[in-house]
Amino acid sequence: MKITFWGAARQVTGSMHLLDLPGGTRVLIDCGLDYEKRKEFEERNAHFPFDPKSVHVLVLTHAHIDHSGNIPNLVRQGFHGTIIGTEPTFELSDFLLHDSLIIQRMEMASKQRFSWNQSGKKNKKGQIPEVKTLYNKRHITEMLAMSYSLKYGEEFQFNDELGISLHESGHILGAASIRFTITEGNNKKVIGFTGDLGNMNSKLVPDPLPMQGLDYLVSESTYGGRKHSISSNKAEDIMLDEIKETCVNRGGKLVIPAFSVGRTQAIIFTLHQLYRQGRLPEIKVFTDSPLAIRSTKVYQHNLNFLNKEAQEFFKQYGNLFEFPLLHVIEDEKESEILSVIDEPCVIISAAGMVEGGRIQMHVRNNVGHPNNTILIAGYCAAGTLGDRLLQGQDFVEINHKPRAVRASIKRTDVFSAHPDHDQLLGYLSKSNTGNLKTIFLVHGAVPQMEMLSSDIKHCGVLIPEKGQVVELE
Template sequence: MRLTILGAAEQVTGSMHLLQINDYNILIDCGLDYEKGTFQNENLYFTFDPASIDVVILTHAHIDHSGNLPTLVRMGFHGQILCTPPTAELTEVLLLDSVNVFLSKQNKRSRSKRFKSGPDPLYLYKHVTETVDRFVTINFDKDFPLNENIFLRFIPVGHLLGAAAVILTVKEKGDTKKIAFTGDIGRKNYPLLIDPQPLPQVDYLVSESTYGGRLHSTGTTLEQKLIETITEACIKYPGRLIIPAFSIGRTQSLAYTLNKIFSEKKLPFVKVFIDSPLAAAATEIYQKYENYLNPEAQGFYKNQKQHFDFKELSYVNDKRESMSVSNYHEPCIIISSAGMLEGGRIQDHLYYNIQNYYCTILFIGYCAKGTLGNRLLRGDPIIKLRNRDLMVYATIKQTDLLSGHGDHKDLVNTVKQQDPNTLKKVFLVHGEINSMNNLSESLKQENYQVILPKRNESFEL
C-alpha cells in the first residue's frame, strides 16, 4: 500500500491524496489549490494520469477539497465519486458557483487594456454536470466494498453538513490494515451540526492540522456574542451590522442562531438580510437533510417548523434587490459573501458602508494574508475598493465562535483516540507549517510517530 500526498502539504488548500493498493488507485479529495491563485499549473495539471484513478472519495463539499473534480473528469477520469448525500448536493452548487467565478475573472481580464483575453476557465458547466453524474452516495457508518479487498466507511466529523472522515480497511498479502483520512474535523456544540464522532482504531492516520497551536475563545457563547454585538450596533445606536460569511456552512449556522435569538424574544425586532444566491441554495439543502443535523436543531425544527426562516429575515434574490438594501435606512443586519471580502456582493455593501460611523463589520471566520478582510482586521485606516481610496470609519470586530474547525486541543484529542502502540504513523496535512509543527510537538509528547509530508512525497505503508 502506497500513500502519496498530492496537495495541502505544508499549506491549507488543495487537499488531494493518492492511495495505491496493488493495481487499484484511490484518490481522496481533489481540491483547488488557492495558495497561488486558481489558474496555476498546480490546478491545471496532475502528476498522475486521471484515467488511472479507479475511484475518488470525497470527505466534504468545501472547494479546497472538491473544487478540482471537474478538471479531473475533463482530463480523463471515468470512475465513481463516493460521498455522503448532503456532500453530493452541496458540492454541485459549489462547483457551479466556481464556474461563475472563473467566467467572471475571464471577462474582467478580457476588458483590461493589458490583456487581450482572460485566462481559460479550469472547467465549464458541462464538466460540472459530468462530474455530478459520477456521484454515488453512501450514508454514515455503512461498510461499502470498493472491491473484494477494500472496504470504505464514512464517520461523521461535524465541520459541514455531510462532512466525513474516511476509514479504509484493506486486505493485502494476508494482512488487514486500516487507514483513516480525517478530512476537516469540526468542533463540539457547533450550531446545527453533530459533534465529531470517535474514529475506530487504525494503523495509519492522515489528519488535518488547521488550528494546530491555536485555541478557540472561551467564556461566552455565540448567542451571547451576537446579542451583545447586535445590541451595540443596531439597538443602542441606529446603525447596521454587516457580517461577511461563507455561503455554505457559516451562513446557515448564523441564520439558525439568529432565529433562536429572535424567536425567544431575546432582542427586539431587527431586520436581517441574507444577500447570497449561493447561500439560499445551500440553505434549502440544509433544510432537506434535517435528519443529519444535531438533536438540538431537530428539536427546534419540531417546535418552529423552520430552521432558517423567521419574520425578521429576508433572502435577497437578485442584484437589484441587493442594491436596494443599501437604501434601507432602518437598523439592520446584512449577511453576505464572501467571508474574506474577496469578491461577491459583500464588496457592494462594504463600498457603501465602510465610511459610515454607524456601521459595524463583524468577521466570523479566518481571513488569509493579503485579503481585504485581513487588511481591515489588522487595522488599515484606508482601503482601496473600486479604484477608490476609502477611509475606514466603520467599527471592525471579529469572533472565532463560528469557526468550523476543531482547535489544537480537539485535534490532539482526535489522535489520542488511537492507541500509540497500534497507530504506526500520523501524517499531518491541511495546515500552515507553524500549525503543523505545534501539533506535531504535542503529538510526539504523547508518543505518536508524526510525519510532515512534502508535496508529492510518497510512503510505503
C-alpha cells in the same frame, strides 16, 4: 501499499492524496482547487501528476471547492471511476462547482482581455478568443452521474481489498472523515483521513467523531498552535450582545461577512433561535448571497445529517431558517437597494474573508460610520480585506479607493468551522486506540503544522512535502 501527497501538503488548499493498494486499486482522496498562488492558478490546477484514467475510486470528504473543485477537470481528462461521498456533499457540490465555474469564467475573461489589449491589436467585436476554463457544465453533470452516496457509519466494500466508511467530521453539512480498511491476505490495515474537522459544539452539525482501530491517520492542521478566543457565552448571547450594542443602542448596522455554505446557515439559525426565545429585538435581518440561499435548502432536506439540537428545533417549529424578521435578498438590484436603507439592521453576506462577492459593497457602504459594526466571524487569510480590517488600519482600499475605517471592527470564533489546537489534540489522542503508527499532517501552513506536531506525543508525525511518496507497512 503507498500514499502520495499531491495537494494541501504544507499549505491549506488543493487537497488531493493518492493511495495505491497492493492489489492494484487506485484511490484518490479529494480533488480540490489549489488557490495558494492566485497568479499561477491555471498551471497549478490544469494538469494532474498522474493519469486520471488510472484512478478507480475517488472519495470526497466535503463540498468545499478546495476539496472538490477540480473533480470536473479530472472527469474531463478521462476519469471514469466511482465517486463516493455523502448525499448532501453531492448536492452542495452541484451548486458550488457551478459557482466556481462562473468565477473562473469572469477571471479568465478579464485576464484574456488584458493580454489582448496588451498585444496592441484592436479589440474588435467577436475577436476575443473563447474563454478557457478548467471544465464545462457538462463535466459537472458527468461527475454527479458517477456519484455513489453513503450514510455516516455505513460499511461499503468496494472490492476484495478495499472497504470504505464515512464518519461525522463536523465541519459543514455532510462533511465526512474517511476510514479505509485494506485487506491483503490475512492482513488488515486501517487508514483514516480526517478531511476538514469542525469546531466542537457547532451549530447545526454534529461534533467530529474520532475513528477507531487506525494504523495511519492523515489529519488536517489548519488551526495548529491557535486557540479560539474562548467565551463562556453561547452563540446566541454573543449575537444578541452585538445586535443590542450596534443596532439598538447606536442605531447602526451590523454587517457580518460569512461564507455561503456553513457559516451563513449557522448565523441565521442562531438568530432564529433568539427569535423563538422572544429575545431578538425588532430589527430586520437581511441575508444577501444567492449561493447561501440555495445551500440553505439543502440543509432543510438533509435533517438526518444535522445535530440533535437542530433536529429538535425543526420538529418544534417546522423550519430552521425562516422567521418574520428575516429578509432574503434574491437579486443584485435588491442588494443595491439595501445599500441605501437608512435604518438599523443586520446584513449577512458572502464571502467570509471580504474578498469578492456582494459583501464588499456592504462593507464599503458601512465601514465609514462609527455607529456600525463589521463582525468578522471566521478565518481571514493574510492580505485579504477581512484581515486588513482586523489589523486596525485607519484606511482600507476597496475597489481601488481608500476608505476611512470608522465602524467598529470585531471578531468572534464562535462560528469557526475548524477545531483549535487543543480540540485537535484531543481528537487525535482519541483516534489512537493502540495501533496508530504515524499521523501525517496536511491542510495547514508550516508553522501551524510544526506547533501541532511538537505536541503530539503518542505516535510518529510526518509533515509530507508535495509529491512525497510514503510506503505504508
